[in-house]
Amino acid sequence: MATALITGASSGIGLELAKIHASKKDNLVLVARTIVRLNDLKSELEKQYGIHVHCIEKDLSRSTAAQEVYDETVDAGLRIDYLINNAGFGDYGWFHQSNLNRQQEMIDVNISSLTQLTHLFLQDMVSRKSGRIMNVASTAAFQPGPTMSVYFATKAYVLHFSEAINEELKGTGVTVTALCPGATISGFEQQSNMNGKGFFHRKGHPTSAVVATYGHRAMLQGKSVAIHGFMNRLLTFTVRFSPRQLVVKITRKIQEMGN
Ligand SMILES: NC(=O)c1ccc[n+]([C@@H]2O[C@H](COP(=O)([O-])OP(=O)(O)OC[C@H]3O[C@@H](n4cnc5c(N)ncnc54)[C@H](OP(=O)(O)O)[C@@H]3O)[C@@H](O)[C@H]2O)c1
Numbered sequence: 001m002a003t004a005l006i007t008g009a010s011s012g013i014g015l016e017l018a019k020i021h022a023s024k025k026d027n028l029v030l031v032a033r034t035i036v037r038l039n040d041l042k043s044e045l046e047k048q049y050g051i052h053v054h055c056i057e058k059d060l061s062r063s064t065a066a067q068e069v070y071d072e073t074v075d076a077g078l079r080i081d082y083l084i085n086n087a088g089f090g091d092y093g094w095f096h097q098s099n100l101n102r103q104q105e106m107i108d109v110n111i112s113s114l115t116q117l118t119h120l121f122l123q124d125m126v127s128r129k130s131g132r133i134m135n136v137a138s139t140a141a142f143q144p145g146p147t148m149s150v151y152f153a154t155k156a157y158v159l160h161f162s163e164a165i166n167e168e169l170k171g172t173g174v175t176v177t178a179l180c181p182g183a184t185i186s187g188f189e190q191q192s193n194m195n196g197k198g199f200f201h202r203k204g205h206p207t208s209a210v211v212a213t214y215g216h217r218a219m220l221q222g223k224s225v226a227i228h229g230f231m232n233r234l235l236t237f238t239v240r241f242s243p244r245q246l247v248v249k250i251t252r253k254i255q256e257m258g259n
Contacts, residue, residue: 001051005029005073005080007060007117008087010037012186013136016212017084018045028053029078031060031069032087054078060087061105066116079128082219083121085114086136090151090192103150110154115161122165122174129173134219135162139182139227142236146252147198159225166224175222179215182232184208201258
């Protein structure tokens, strides 16, 4: 039986990815701060699928968190076949008025822990010549994002980092997929203080289950970049051929919608 480690499994896309892996009879390591939600999910999935679920309560904004997660899996004798770096959040508002601690925590979760976990688990995967990593980026990765400047920049990092190491890993049996969802129904809108603003000003966004299914398939196929949804793919394609000054102005207009 394979084992999938999923960060941010207490809600949204991560929770749905946990359900998908469980339905394929993969064992799970679930990581988040909200241990009650992880334990509820553990009970549900173990009962339904007869798998083993190991929960780790961890705040990934702490500098030692990634090493502690890795050490706990080693101590428990777990081999990680799928690493899914999904935990993340944003913070809507002007940068100069923002809480700097929250911006720093975002960098720590979205970038630092993701990079450290990838480094730690990748060594074992390369030695075994097999493994799949999925790093959850965003369509925000493709342009600068006024009103969420740090968030957009963290996702640009995730996308570029993932593409680069996926290329380095050619021939090793290990692949890295950057999943780029557009606006998706989850806890993200509220956690990021968006509440109907920016890309959330209109309705009809996909559910976390739909995005998770798409991402899971892309990871198994070893795709380098997986952008969910035709309109999102069109948008990211258009951005590449548009003047940067225009792109940043249009993004600002969209981000200010719903205010
Ligand atoms: N929803 C969207 O529109 C959208 C679009 C593009 C990309 N994304 C990306 O998709 C990923 C998943 O987000 P989601 O939409 O599923 O949002 P969500 O429902 O808010 O889930 C976020 C998950 O991240 C975890 N998390 C947040 N801060 C953490 C911390 N300090 N330590 C450990 N875990 C932490 C949360 O768990 P705890 O609170 O229990 O710790 C939760 O399980 C994120 O990387 C997000 O940037 C989302």
